[in-house]
Amino acid sequence: MNPRTTLAIIAGKAAGAASRRLGRGGGTAIAGVVALRIDPALVRRLAPQAGRGVVAITGTNGKTTTSLMLSHIADDAGARPLHNRSGSNMMRGIAATLAAEASVAGALEDARERLLILEIDEATLPEMARETKPSVVVFTNLFRDQLDRYGEVDTVARAWERALGELQAAPPTIVLNADDPAVAHLGREYAGRVVYYGIDDPGAAGDATEHASDYRTCLVCGGELTYTVTFYGHLGHWRCPSCGSHRPHPDVRAVEIESRGGGDTVAMRIDAPSLSLEVVLPMAGLYNTYNALSAAAAAVALGLPGAAVESALEGFSAAFGRQERFAIDGRDVHVLLGKNPAGLNQVLRTLAAQAGRKRLVFILNDGLADGRDISWIWDTDYELLQPQTDWPLAAGVRAEDMALRMKYAGYGDDVPVVRDVPAALRLALDEAPAGGTLFVIPTYTAMLEAREWLAKRAGQAHFWEEGA
Amino acid sequence: MSELALRVAHLYPRLMNVYGDRGNIMCLRHRCEARGIGFELAELGPGDTLDPTAHDLIFAGGAQDREQRNVADDLLATKAGALRDAVEAGVVVLAVCGAYQLFGKFYRDSTGVELPGARIFDVHTEHPGPSAKRLIGNIVVEWGGTTIVGFENHGGRTYLGSGTQPLARVRSGHGNNGADGYEGAVYRNAHGTYVHGSLLPKNPAFADHLIGLALRRRYGPDVVLATIDDRAEERAHAAALKLKP
Numbered sequence: 001m002n003p004r005t006t007l008a009i010i011a012g013k014a015a016g017a018a019s020r021r022l023g024r025g026g027g028t029a030i031a032g033v034v035a036l037r038i039d040p041a042l043v044r045r046l047a048p049q050a051g052r053g054v055v056a057i058t059g060t061n062g063k064t065t066t067s068l069m070l071s072h073i074a075d076d077a078g079a080r081p082l083h084n085r086s087g088s089n090m091m092r093g094i095a096a097t098l099a100a101e102a103s104v105a106g107a108l109e110d111a112r113e114r115l116l117i118l119e120i121d122e123a124t125l126p127e128m129a130r131e132t133k134p135s136v137v138v139f140t141n142l143f144r145d146q147l148d149r150y151g152e153v154d155t156v157a158r159a160w161e162r163a164l165g166e167l168q169a170a171p172p173t174i175v176l177n178a179d180d181p182a183v184a185h186l187g188r189e190y191a192g193r194v195v196y197y198g199i200d201d202p203g204a205a206g207d208a209t210e211h212a213s214d215y216r217t218c219l220v221c222g223g224e225l226t227y228t229v230t231f232y233g234h235l236g237h238w239r240c241p242s243c244g245s246h247r248p249h250p251d252v253r254a255v256e257i258e259s260r261g262g263g264d265t266v267a268m269r270i271d272a273p274s275l276s277l278e279v280v281l282p283m284a285g286l287y288n289t290y291n292a293l294s295a296a297a298a299a300v301a302l303g304l305p306g307a308a309v310e311s312a313l314e315g316f317s318a319a320f321g322r323q324e325r326f327a328i329d330g331r332d333v334h335v336l337l338g339k340n341p342a343g344l345n346q347v348l349r350t351l352a353a354q355a356g357r358k359r360l361v362f363i364l365n366d367g368l369a370d371g372r373d374i375s376w377i378w379d380t381d382y383e384l385l386q387p388q389t390d391w392p393l394a395a396g397v398r399a400e401d402m403a404l405r406m407k408y409a410g411y412g413d414d415v416p417v418v419r420d421v422p423a424a425l426r427l428a429l430d431e432a433p434a435g436g437t438l439f440v441i442p443t444y445t446a447m448l449e450a451r452e453w454l455a456k457r458a459g460q461a462h463f464w465e466e467g468a
Numbered sequence: 469m470s471e472l473a474l475r476v477a478h479l480y481p482r483l484m485n486v487y488g489d490r491g492n493i494m495c496l497r498h499r500c501e502a503r504g505i506g507f508e509l510a511e512l513g514p515g516d517t518l519d520p521t522a523h524d525l526i527f528a529g530g531a532q533d534r535e536q537r538n539v540a541d542d543l544l545a546t547k548a549g550a551l552r553d554a555v556e557a558g559v560v561v562l563a564v565c566g567a568y569q570l571f572g573k574f575y576r577d578s579t580g581v582e583l584p585g586a587r588i589f590d591v592h593t594e595h596p597g598p599s600a601k602r603l604i605g606n607i608v609v610e611w612g613g614t615t616i617v618g619f620e621n622h623g624g625r626t627y628l629g630s631g632t633q634p635l636a637r638v639r640s641g642h643g644n645n646g647a648d649g650y651e652g653a654v655y656r657n658a659h660g661t662y663v664h665g666s667l668l669p670k671n672p673a674f675a676d677h678l679i680g681l682a683l684r685r686r687y688g689p690d691v692v693l694a695t696i697d698d699r700a701e702e703r704a705h706a707a708a709l710k711l712k713p
Contacts, residue, residue, distance in 0.1 A: 153486075153532060154532050216482055216535070217538055222534075222537070224513075224514065373621060373665075374665075375488035375618075375619055375664050375665050376488055377488065378489075378490055378494070378666045379485070400706075401670065401704050403700050403703070403704070404669055404670060404701060404703070407700045408494055408495075408498060413697050415700075
């Protein structure tokens with residue numbers, strides 16, 4: 001065994017533990033940085049040991065929830081999933097996940113039964129593909145997010161093509177969202193197996209006037225795309241009138257989608273050549289229907305049994321900060337991550353479909369993991385919730401920009417502005433009546449801050465998460 | 469005077485809207501409606517022709533490189549001539565980011581290919597190559613005795629020719645090219661800039677400058693814009709002055 005690898009694993013484990021003990025967030029990030037510094041080849045040595053292979057999940061929205069769902073499916077199917085579940089989706093996070101589960105001799109524990117499920121940052125996919133040689137790669141969607149970091153949406157699309165190019169020698173199965181023209185494009189001339197998934201229920205169509213849509217032109221010829229059905233953003237049944245390219249027929253389809261329980265759950269049927277399942281998903285929102293569908297399609301690609309898909313999805317509870325609830329002093333606090341226009345519009349639409357007046361805290365940060373450019377708030381339809389809102393608050397590093405956007409959305413000239421996240425949450429809780437519900441809608445780093453404070457107040461154990 | 473109306477044309481609202489450019493239209497509408505001034509919006513996409521006499525203010529925003537190429541072809545084929553006529557007649561133009569580049573003489577992309585522009589501004593833009601850093605970050609510029617604040621994100625570097633004045637001077641950030649300290653361009657009533665954010669909502673003085681130019685051109689020099697409640701706007705502007713570039 002390479003002594004460097006041993007040292008990297010020991011140091012990685014120790015750094016992670018020490019950082020957690022000191023109560024500094026980001027234990028996984030530090031462990032990974034230390035481990036990779038000592039042995040840059042650590043991931044390449046450990047990942048291939050997973051006997052059931054490596055699944056990579058990437059895309060702008062839904063990768064955390066999808067990978068957690070797939071991990072539960074694998075678990076119910078009797079595999080031993082290993083998942084970078086704290087949302088550490090860059091190389092250091094993957095290194096830390098592997099170091100924590102490896103012996104000091106450099107062997108992955110229970111290697112033969114392991115299925116490695118890796119949530120991957122969009123821009124990290126090429127490097128990650130080289131290092132882990134995944135057998136299945138799942139692409140959720142491609143929306144505008146953090147343009148200041150990635151440059152342009154097309155830069156990400158090109159990075160994905162490059163990543164698949166790197167794997168040409170043994171092309172992995174790719175699992176693609178047929179409804180997203182930018183994602184489906186990856187399958188056009190792909191040499192390996194492609195599994196397409198999509199929503200085949202026109203009744204689930206959204207409001208075509210939504211303002212966040214990032215792929216409007218054909219990737220083949222540049223013509224403007226037309227849609228017979230739009231679900232949200234640029235997701236839908238698309239075709240290009242100029243060159244005739246069109247949405248591929250999905251292999252794994254969601255049909256008969258129906259919102260139940262006042263909008264809290266979604267019933268659907270998932271059809272594939274190998275299975276047909278009736279699933280009641282305990283999560284609201286069409287975006288969660290897509291998450292469940294992409295996890296199911298990944299399960300189909302991996303040959304996991306339908307019974308495991310059904311049981312795991314029906315028993316699913318929300319991923320870290322994505323749709324969580326806290327009970328604090330008799331108030332019900334919901335946290336819903338909203339980090340880019342497409343994702344946030346879905347959150348707003350889902351909330352608007354739920355009955356009842358709302359108390360809202362929008363938290364806008366401009367950290368690197370949020371995107372330093374906050375202009376996306378002008379493409380987000382905050383107007384959707386205004387008619388149902390009793391009490392709004394603008395918070396976060398860019399609270400003043402948030403308040404101005406809320407003024408334009410009709411929330412009034414005097415929306416309270418509180419930059420400090422704990423102070424904002426304290427005020428919102430004080431203002432909420434006993435038995436009342438509060439909706440907290442933060443960007444990514446704001447979600448980490450809000451969640452930590454709320455978990456402490458609610459008396460729950462908390463987790464750390466590194467920057468996305 | 470009670471029947472004032474601002475007629476706005478938004479060019480390529482679907483293809484050129486990566487950086488919240490819709491906020492600029494929302495701002496123009498709000499600042500007119502709050503004063504009882506009518507607001508008429510025409511959205512012009514690919515294939516639509518531009519009537520140079522039909523609008524008081526013409527706006528276009530930013531796009532990704534790929535979509536910008538598609539727009540460039542259509543712009544030259546269906547709108548550039550009318551746009552030049554409108555500008556010569558004093559129509560107000562606001563071109564942000566990608567549109568600012570397209571309204572110059574030419575854009576030389578990262579592979580050296582030259583795309584002709586609409587020639588509104590005597591400027592040209594060069595992309596120094598795929599390995600060059602994009603100019604990204606918060607930006608503050610000095611304009612008309614006050615400031616304009618926002619965010620910039622562009623790979624191309626824009627250089628002014630002799631026939632065009634800069635819009636503003638960079639206080640912090642990069643501006644046109646990161647070297648000469650200038651930001652944006654002005655020719656007659658046409659304004660080009662890299663500042664988005666959205667640009668107009670938290671720069672109410674600049675927004676009113678454009679609205680005022682457009683209304684005075686149509687209704688005469690006596691048009692006065694009433695004061696409106698700008699507390700939220702001024703707070704956002706003041707906060708942006710303190711951001712790191």
